[in-house]
Amino acid sequence: MPHAPVVIVGAGLAGYTLAKELRKLAPEQPITLITADSGALYSKPMLSNALAQGQTAPTLVQATALAQAEKLQLDLRPNCSVSAIYPQQHRLETESGELPYAQLVLALGARPRQLDFPGAELALSVNNLDDYARFRARLTPGAHVLILGAGLVGCEFANDLAASGHAVTLVEAGERALQHMAPASLSLRLQNSLQSIGVQCHFGSGAREIKQLEHGYAVSLGNGCHLNADLVLSATGLIPETALAKSAGLAVGQGILVNDQLCTSAADIYALGDCVELGVSGSSQVLPYVLPLMQQARVLASILSGTPSRLSLPALPVAVKTPACPMVLCPPDRNAPGDWHCERDDSLGAIHHFLGRDGGLLGFALAGDACGQRRQLAGRAPALLE
């Protein structure tokens, strides 16, 4: 099929960054981009900071699908879901017919984890621009929002809502905020800062039931607590979008498995962004952040334009966008033996190092005026992928 295009599925930061990088390297390459959403370009990390910055769903659109198609010279097909992939035939099935591909790139993102307790479906989750528009349409000035989950996204939304005049209750089943990423003292620092701007924290017991009331919702927690709110927002984590790949017979773990050249288990099918699990030399990781996705896009653009390339990833510090308590977290590998050591922890800022058994720096966590050290420390921490 000499004239089949490179087909990218997904118009999130992964799909669009790849299209942009590939266009730079291959001005003549036919590129088709298919996406289930409207194809509007927006910055997903802005969703949890938009209120305080005076942004709305429409102002978050940075370019329409049409403008993107023109700028990047794409055959862009918005509002079109891909329903099946036939790897042997190099063919896709979409809502509006079949399509051949020379090379296929899956940039399908991740979806919110389904909660399974009575009434869980009454909680909103905000994982894309359409979700955000729905959320804002239902958010009245000063409304009381109950957030489920005190991870990165839950804490950022709590800060953004509280700072823009809403009442906020933050519910977390675990004992503390950001428990998988931060040392306990930084979790506490964040909790105190959120409380100081009015966030009510209920930690140590998760939601068991949500009931619709005449006005708003009643949420019951495992510890018997009953809380009322105008809206319930769920921020309990994302799971890579793997169904399409799985039914096409591609190797799938937590995410769509790819190697350091972003190849899936099928010839001419690649994947990047939140939908992938990088499996390299025995270790495997899902990295649902912008920085790794940008690096993946650059490497894949190079490969697709004919120049062999491999992914390498330095340590990945993540900025927690909570203005009440700015932090940078670079947690160690989940299974790494070692302990957090406090270098400094005072009212202005904090520095914590995670040291391995041999005293080597495996991770770090910074707060306040120490956040500026992130690049210097990241240079000393182990690379995610050599």
Place this chain on the structure above:
Amino acid sequence: MTQLAEADSAVGTRKWICLVCDFIYDEAKGIPEEGIAPGTPMAAIPDTWACPDCGVTKADFEPYDD
């Protein structure tokens, strides 16, 4: 020229890094393809400007010293 105009036209020489994606804004170079002339200080870029790589605003940039 008034003092204000002088401050406005001051040529920037600092660099800034995006906290989300590591994009570096070099004031000396500007971003001519986006209409940001070489020498434009970060402070003179509108608040609605978006990081060319990941789309976050100026609020998510910090000074960068190489």
